[in-house]
Amino acid sequence: MHRWSELFIPTLREAPADAEVASHKFLVRAGYIRQLAAGIYSYLFLGTRSFNKIMAIVREEMDRIGQEFFLPALHPREIWEASGRWALMGENLFRLKDRKGGDMCLGMTEEEVMTTIALKDLRSAQDCVRGALATASPQAGRFTLVDALLCGAQIAQLSDDPGRALEMLVRAIEIAREEIILPFVRLHDVFAGLLARHPAVAAQWPVPRTGARPGPTAESAPVLPAELPDPFTLRELTILRFLATSMSTMEIADELCLSVNTVKTHLAAIYRKLPASRRRDAVLRARQLELM
Numbered sequence: 001m002h003r004w005s006e007l008f009i010p011t012l013r014e015a016p017a018d019a020e021v022a023s024h025k026f027l028v029r030a031g032y033i034r035q036l037a038a039g040i041y042s043y044l045f046l047g048t049r050s051f052n053k054i055m056a057i058v059r060e061e062m063d064r065i066g067q068e069f070f071l072p073a074l075h076p077r078e079i080w081e082a083s084g085r086w087a088l089m090g091e092n093l094f095r096l097k098d099r100k101g102g103d104m105c106l107g108m109t110e111e112e113v114m115t116t117i118a119l120k121d122l123r124s125a126q127d128c129v130r131g132a133l134a135t136a137s138p139q140a141g142r143f144t145l146v147d148a149l150l151c152g153a154q155i156a157q158l159s160d161d162p163g164r165a166l167e168m169l170v171r172a173i174e175i176a177r178e179e180i181i182l183p184f185v186r187l188h189d190v191f192a193g194l195l196a197r198h199p200a201v202a203a204q205w206p207v208p209r210t211g212a213r214p215g216p217t218a219e220s221a222p223v224l225p226a227e228l229p230d231p232f233t234l235r236e237l238t239i240l241r242f243l244a245t246s247m248s249t250m251e252i253a254d255e256l257c258l259s260v261n262t263v264k265t266h267l268a269a270i271y272r273k274l275p276a277s278r279r280r281d282a283v284l285r286a287r288q289l290e291l292m
Contacts, residue, residue, distance in 0.1 A: 009031040010034075011029060011031045012029045012031075015029050016028055032046045069110075069117075071113045071114070072113065074106060075105055075106075075107040075113060076103070077102070079116050080112055082112070083111065083115070088238055088256070089108075092108075092258065093106075094106040119155075119158075122158060125151070126152070129151050129152040130152075133145070133152070142179075143246060143251075146175050149168045149172035149175070150172050150184075150187055152164075153166075153172065153191065154190060156168060157190075162194055162197075165191070166198060166201065169194070169201060170201060173201070179245060180206070180244065181206050181244045182242060184205060185241065230273045232270070236269055239252060239263060239267065240270055240282070240286055243267075243279055243286075244286075249263050274289075
């Protein structure tokens with residue numbers, strides 16, 4: 001135990017002028033954190049104690065589960081390009097080069113690494129997909145189901161089972177109902193050979209494939225139709241494609257590793273530029289302009 005006077009707990013009577021979120025104000029005033037730069041904070045004594053208690057709870061649950069991975073924070077470019085997020089994340093992804101000149105990044109999440117591990121063990125990958133489909137619920141959302149089915153189709157294709165792959169593609173397309181686009185954007189070339197042999201399924205594919213009418217891609221420059229006086233940024237185009245899904249603003253923010261307020265700011269810009277007053281109108285207008 002320590003006396004309060006012996007501890008560094010710099011409380012404030014008033015919240016800083018730049019603090020807008022309630023949690024930010026309370027943590028600063030109570031002496032838990034101090035801001036070093038935009039989005040960068042130092043955990044002080046009380047903040048560290050609280051953080052350690054949370055870690056202890058998580059540690060207890062992880063030990064109960066019995067399966068924990070220790071994954072690298074530094075990732076090669078290739079696995080992020082495979083998921084489509086190398087371009088999708090834009091300037092929010094911290095990039096650097098290794099001593100041989102290879103492109104690397106600091107991974108903000110570990111989906112790409114876990115996917116790489118799973119794909120090298122098809123049996124485990126099949127178990128993951130089977131588990132995701134078996135535990136499907138309204139809370140899981142159609143987006144998760146479509147992702148799982150497309151992943152299962154890839155596994156079936158790698159296992160030389162085109163019939164099973166085609167079946168899962170058809171199910172994914174039916175669930176997507178031309179409202180969920182992004183997973184198909186990421187994989188439009190992966191199933192090119194299979195779709196070429198099944199034109200009826202290819203005709204239902206939610207996004208244009210190579211050789212179809214041109215549309216914006218993650219790597220391409222922002223599109224500016226003649227009807228729009230103000231061009232879309234790459235980030236706005238990315239969020240625009242999510243509007244065609246059933247994902248909420250919070251889910252979109254989580255997928256892109258952005259704050260909800262940042263996504264709302266981009267949405268306001270999208271509605272202003274189209275123009276549109278609501279989500280459905282924005283999607284319809286964007287499709288008319290061939291932005292998605």
